Amino acid sequence: MLHPESATFPAETLRAALAHWFSAHGRVLPWRTNPSPYAVLVSEFMLQQTQVATVMPYFVRWLEQFPTLHRLAEASEDEVLLLWQGLGYYSRARNLHRAAKVVVERFGGELPSDPAVLSSLPGVGPYAAGAIAAFAFDRPVPTVDANIARVLARLANVKLPVDSPAGNRAIWALAASLLPEKGGGRLHTSALMELGALVCLPKKPQCLVCPVQAHCRAQEPETLPLKAPRKATVQLTECAAWILGEEGVLLERQTGRRSGGLWSLPKLRLPPTTAPLFQTVYPFTHHRITLQVHAAQPSDVLSAEQSWFAPERILDEAALPVGHRRAVSALLAARLGLPNSGSPLPAVVPEQTSALL
Ligand code: SF4
Known part of the structure; x- marks a missing residue:
């Protein structure tokens, strides 16, 4: 009152x-x-x-x-x-x-x-x-x-x-x-x-x-001020594919409200059978997302949302969510020796962990 x-x-x-x-x-x-x-x-x-x-x-x-x-x-x-x-x-x-x-x-x-x-x-x-x-x-x-x-x-x-x-x-x-x-x-x-x-x-x-x-x-x-009880944090795991071919790195255009229009590493279609190459944890609204990136092969036919990006230009040409950008940068550095620029722009919230496994 x-x-x-x-x-x-x-x-x-x-x-x-x-x-x-x-x-x-x-x-x-x-x-x-x-x-x-x-x-x-x-x-x-x-x-x-x-x-x-x-x-x-x-x-x-x-x-x-x-x-x-x-x-x-x-x-x-x-x-x-x-x-x-x-x-x-x-x-x-x-x-x-x-x-x-x-x-x-x-x-x-x-x-x-x-x-x-x-x-x-x-x-x-x-x-x-x-x-x-x-x-x-x-x-x-x-x-x-x-x-x-x-x-x-x-x-x-x-x-x-x-x-x-x-x-x-x-x-x-x-x-x-x-x-x-x-x-x-x-x-x-x-x-x-x-x-x-x-x-x-x-x-x-x-x-x-x-x-x-x-x-x-x-x-x-x-x-003060009083606030209604907060939503509980929801833990999510995203499994993404690292596909590096002659034409570059395969990315997939995202759809939906959360990140629609951004590029990201393609979703892994089947449960992973190998350990992830890279893992990072980042918060998103009331979610805590663990992104795991696994080595994978491209399917014979790319979907309409998928495209190859040249490794040297990918970070300048593709808008990626923070976790995926960090993964691409770290993996390009580890696999091709490119500079690991991470995210040159300050992230809204810091990632919790970031490591090559
Ligand atoms: S408006 Fe805020 S800072 Fe100012 S006296 Fe009241 S509680 Fe304190």
Whole structure:
């Protein structure tokens, strides 16, 4: 439940304190210094489930290769996935690509500013729609990400799980109640989000230096926000084939939501009879995936999804999930003496183990 006095938050005083603190302590981030609608759109897709430090180099490379929304809309899916490689959650890359095409086709290349219209774009949910409207167009509209949810749940001492329908409604209502009346959405939302990132930390909130401490009603802030129980981790094993022929390394195009459009080592069709050449363990959402790579022979007829890649060019031409990229790189180094570059891009989450067996 919300604190009984939740309706009496001094919104203007809170906003002023947040803005003052943000002007002194807010980080300089590329999408803040250049809050063009396209740059904000790209940053919002990249930042979903991913930390700022991880996103930064990807964001810079992305704007170098796709400097405009039109250029992105014209790109091939292979170009898009290759540049996204290592950032994970590839459905975001495909949705960003599709969203760029929709904006070009339906809106003449101009990103709309209305959150309701933004929500109609592929991959743009309520949070991203509000964030894009606020950051790119300075609109005073509510948005709630994990940082804002934590700050607001603590400020108002919300004792409902923030990921439950009732808790979610309470947090969004609180976010709306604190907005400026006209404009100023960019500064207000940035400050609230930054407070969650730098001061109102998940484990050790820095209440002594918090600019809104005088108004905070949290009694045990580190216990908030409440969340519904997490899904248990699911262990999965993937067995893949290492097929090195005269034409190069055989890869297979993946389908489905998880990694559709990416290339990977082909799935082993039959249970392996030999020890794996390489093994690595990596997390994916609530899964923990063990990838085992076994030596295999190609079938007589390749499927339509399979293709050969020259060993020297494979890592530059094929977008691979992190575990498969690491496997290809390690095996090319072991078998052909090529440099083991691993993944030159920072992975979203580190692999647990990586070894030639
Ligand atoms: S006083 Fe502490 S718990 Fe309250 S908003 Fe500030 S950092 Fe968070």
